[in-house]
Amino acid sequence: MSMTGIYLSIAIALGGALFLNRNQAIRRLLVVCFTLLQVGFTVYSFLHPGASGEAFFRADALGLLMLGVLTIISIPAVIHSEIYLSNPRETNRTRAIYCAALILLITAMGAACLSSHIAVTWIFVELTTLSASALIYHHRNERSLEGTWKYVFLCAISVTFIFIGILFLSLALRQTGTTDLSYEQLMLHASALDPSWLKLAFLFIFTGFTAKMGLVPMYTAGIDAKDKAPAPAGALFSSVLMNMGFVGIFRIYEVTAQTSILPWANTVMVISAILSIFVATVYMMRVTNFKRMLGYSSIEHMGLVILGLTAGGVGYYAAILHLVLHSFVKSSLFFQFNQVYQTYQSKSLPDTGFYFRYNLAGALVVLTGYFFATAIPPSGLFVSEWMIFRALFEGHHLLLLLVVMILLTTIIWAFGRSIFAMLFAAPPQEFDASRVVRIHPLHSLSQYLLLALSVVLGLFPPDSLVALIQEAVQSLPL
Amino acid sequence: MVHVLLILFTITLLYLSIASRLLTYLKILAFQGVLLFGLAFIELREVSTLNLVFILLETIIFKALAVPIFINYIIRRNHITRESEPFLPNFVSLIVVTGIILTAIMMSHSVQDELLEKSTFIVALSTVFTGMYIIATRKKVITHVMGYMVLENGVFILSLAVGNEMPMLLNLGIMLDIFASVFILGIFVNKIGDVLKGVDVDQLKNLKD
Numbered sequence: 217m218s219m220t221g222i223y224l225s226i227a228i229a230l231g232g233a234l235f236l237n238r239n240q241a242i243r244r245l246l247v248v249c250f251t252l253l254q255v256g257f258t259v260y261s262f263l264h265p266g267a268s269g270e271a272f273f274r275a276d277a278l279g280l281l282m283l284g285v286l287t288i289i290s291i292p293a294v295i296h297s298e299i300y301l302s303n304p305r306e307t308n309r310t311r312a313i314y315c316a317a318l319i320l321l322i323t324a325m326g327a328a329c330l331s332s333h334i335a336v337t338w339i340f341v342e343l344t345t346l347s348a349s350a351l352i353y354h355h356r357n358e359r360s361l362e363g364t365w366k367y368v369f370l371c372a373i374s375v376t377f378i379f380i381g382i383l384f385l386s387l388a389l390r391q392t393g394t395t396d397l398s399y400e401q402l403m404l405h406a407s408a409l410d411p412s413w414l415k416l417a418f419l420f421i422f423t424g425f426t427a428k429m430g431l432v433p434m435y436t437a438g439i440d441a442k443d444k445a446p447a448p449a450g451a452l453f454s455s456v457l458m459n460m461g462f463v464g465i466f467r468i469y470e471v472t473a474q475t476s477i478l479p480w481a482n483t484v485m486v487i488s489a490i491l492s493i494f495v496a497t498v499y500m501m502r503v504t505n506f507k508r509m510l511g512y513s514s515i516e517h518m519g520l521v522i523l524g525l526t527a528g529g530v531g532y533y534a535a536i537l538h539l540v541l542h543s544f545v546k547s548s549l550f551f552q553f554n555q556v557y558q559t560y561q562s563k564s565l566p567d568t569g570f571y572f573r574y575n576l577a578g579a580l581v582v583l584t585g586y587f588f589a590t591a592i593p594p595s596g597l598f599v600s601e602w603m604i605f606r607a608l609f610e611g612h613h614l615l616l617l618l619v620v621m622i623l624l625t626t627i628i629w630a631f632g633r634s635i636f637a638m639l640f641a642a643p644p645q646e647f648d649a650s651r652v653v654r655i656h657p658l659h660s661l662s663q664y665l666l667l668a669l670s671v672v673l674g675l676f677p678p679d680s681l682v683a684l685i686q687e688a689v690q691s692l693p694l
Numbered sequence: 695m696v697h698v699l700l701i702l703f704t705i706t707l708l709y710l711s712i713a714s715r716l717l718t719y720l721k722i723l724a725f726q727g728v729l730l731f732g733l734a735f736i737e738l739r740e741v742s743t744l745n746l747v748f749i750l751l752e753t754i755i756f757k758a759l760a761v762p763i764f765i766n767y768i769i770r771r772n773h774i775t776r777e778s779e780p781f782l783p784n785f786v787s788l789i790v791v792t793g794i795i796l797t798a799i800m801m802s803h804s805v806q807d808e809l810l811e812k813s814t815f816i817v818a819l820s821t822v823f824t825g826m827y828i829i830a831t832r833k834k835v836i837t838h839v840m841g842y843m844v845l846e847n848g849v850f851i852l853s854l855a856v857g858n859e860m861p862m863l864l865n866l867g868i869m870l871d872i873f874a875s876v877f878i879l880g881i882f883v884n885k886i887g888d889v890l891k892g893v894d895v896d897q898l899k900n901l902k903d
Contacts, residue, residue, distance in 0.1 A: 335862070335863070335866055338866075339866075342870070342873070342874075346877065349881075358900070359900055359901065362898045362900055362901055363901055364881065365835075365881060365898065366898065366901070368877065368878060368881060369838065369842070369878065372842060372874045372877070372878060373826075373829075373842065373845070375870065375874070376845060376846065376849055376870065376874070379849060379866070379867060379870055380822065380849055380852060382863065383849075383852050383853055383855070383856060383863065383867075386856045386859075386860055386863060387807070387810070387855065387856060390807075390856075390859070395859055395860050397860075397863075410807065412804065412805050412806065412807075413805070413807070440901045443901065444901070
């Protein structure tokens, strides 16, 4: 049995045990076991890149990179879930379902990034919908039901779209004489694929994956999901789940890039990206819910990533670097959210104020997180965003660059207005400061580490990271 | 024979666009299931018997019987009113669905592929987009579910086009259909029916900015 197979079966067994178990000590033990398994598997994959003997999985550069990011973020996600579940309102049953769903989600995302066959990716994408919906429905009230229903329904449609795309892809493949839909074979036969079928396939697969990645047209359900799910799960939704959507799009883009329809595909992606940034800007200006605001900020960044990918040249490298760094910054902001909620008992921004007074360590995370998420130096995102702009400039997309810069400036202003009001303005009159619970500064430690990681990786990228990213984009035309 | 079935299927789409009662929708869904079985039986000559039995189960038992009966049960249990309550008048819907079919025909002409049976492709695409149209223009959540079932039927027809060469894809599509339908209907019957009594999309409007 291959290593990935062993990992998947142990992870699923752990998930099943967690689902059935009601004992708190055993639950913690199982979660720790899973975290160790996840770390061990990641280390093994890094030591054996591109290991042979796997039927449907291959640890290529992009898959490894995303698996690494996933594992790094899943450790604080597990810790913060534990803090979240210590609330006496939770019962043993809700804790069991939450942990099982979390583990299934992490496993499915890792497997989807590593899979080397488009149908296998598709199956694991479907599994992420299943596990994510259990997390969104965690509170079991009317609002979370609405969020779950919208997420499930939209994801069901998006997964159907991806399947239609796969069918068209198999039609495009017919003349080449092979029926193997693995990415390797697709790349090999890319030039012989029928262009008109490939166009349809690309369109449907891209549209389908926008639901996971968070782009126009299917971004809406993701926002509701991040809003209604517990914040540690929201941190995964707004970072690694979006990365998984990107991996799905990137794999088909790689194939498309070898054919004559590349300019057409780029146009489609640019339209989607620019509309995503526009939608994010519009909502950032009027949204009052902290979590939804973070969700819209993620949509803006995904738009930038796609723009970098379409710009070509240095943009390829920048797009993937941006994706990695964004995951760390955005997840740390989401991890911070529960402390804000504990202080104000509300996620509405007008209910907050003087946050520095109540939680110094947490307020610093919010402030730094804001600067980093808007790519203000010394944020690592500044480096990748600057490279994306350079790629757009070198590709002579000046008008596009101008529009994006205006939109981004508006986002910096809108985002900042809300964050500064929360940190420095007075809270509403009804707010009772004596009821605020003290939060231990150590609860903010993981956020500082993630933010620091994003700076280090952005400003002083280690050679191994640069090599991995360059290997991931090497098949794309210059 | 295939053409008769395909034309009948297209007629069900037009009928669906002007149907105003939920029961009519269910009957059409069941009829589509039977038509799909006929199509699969004729088109798939090269698949194994076991696979054919699986497809028979999917189309006749699942699509034509289980899903309509189950949705009917949900409608009765939750006392959902019988009208489909479209946002647009039926006449407009008829025009739009006709437009969808015409667009699919024009699209099929732009594809240069002699291996492809164009009529299958046309019906599949029109079914997918009619499903989307029903989801977008009907008020009740249960009608959205039925629109999704129509969309899935379109995907099934499309997967028949490659079914002989890649039976794996056909089976995957069936798995998707069963999994997604059970998942969606399961949430519906267990949760939505209990929490939200009237089951209008109007009640699903709390999450917004």
